[in-house]
Amino acid sequence: MGPGQPTMSNLEVPNLEDNGSNWVTYKERVINILTHKGLERHLYGTAPKPEELREVDGKWFTEEEPTKPLTRKEIKEHDTKIDIFVQQEATVREVIYQTISQYTFLRIYKEETSAKLWIKLISLF
Numbered sequence: 001m002g003p004g005q006p007t008m009s010n011l012e013v014p015n016l017e018d019n020g021s022n023w024v025t026y027k028e029r030v031i032n033i034l035t036h037k038g039l040e041r042h043l044y045g046t047a048p049k050p051e052e053l054r055e056v057d058g059k060w061f062t063e064e065e066p067t068k069p070l071t072r073k074e075i076k077e078h079d080t081k082i083d084i085f086v087q088q089e090a091t092v093r094e095v096i097y098q099t100i101s102q103y104t105f106l107r108i109y110k111e112e113t114s115a116k117l118w119i120k121l122i123s124l125f
Helices: 023-036 040-044 072-097 101-106 114-124
Strands: 055-056 060-061
Touching: 023 040, 023 072, 040 055, 040 072, 072 114, 101 114
Parallel strands: none
Antiparallel strands: 055 060
C-alpha cells in the first residue's frame, strides 16, 4: 500500500452499542471495511471454501478426481488455499469481535462461520 492509503488500523468501525442504537451505522461500516479488504463474500457466506481432501492408503484425493492421487505440490497448494480461507474467516470475525461488547460476543461466538455469526448478530438487532 502506498502512502495515504487506508490500512486496517486506520479504518475504524464504531463499537456496536448493546442497545443497538447505532446499528445502521455499525452495519454499514462493517460491510464497507470488509468490502475494502475483499472479504465481503465471507460475511455473506459466498466465499468458496476449498474442498476437503480424502486420504486412502497414505495418498490424498479430491472428490473431483477420486482416482488420481495428488502430488506433494498439489497438496501444498491445497493447504495454502485452506490457510488463506481460514485466515480470511478469522479476519472477518475479528473485525466484529473487536467492535462488540462481551455480552454480545457471548451471544454469537459459537457460530461455525463468519456468515452465520453475522446472521446471528443481525438477528439480535
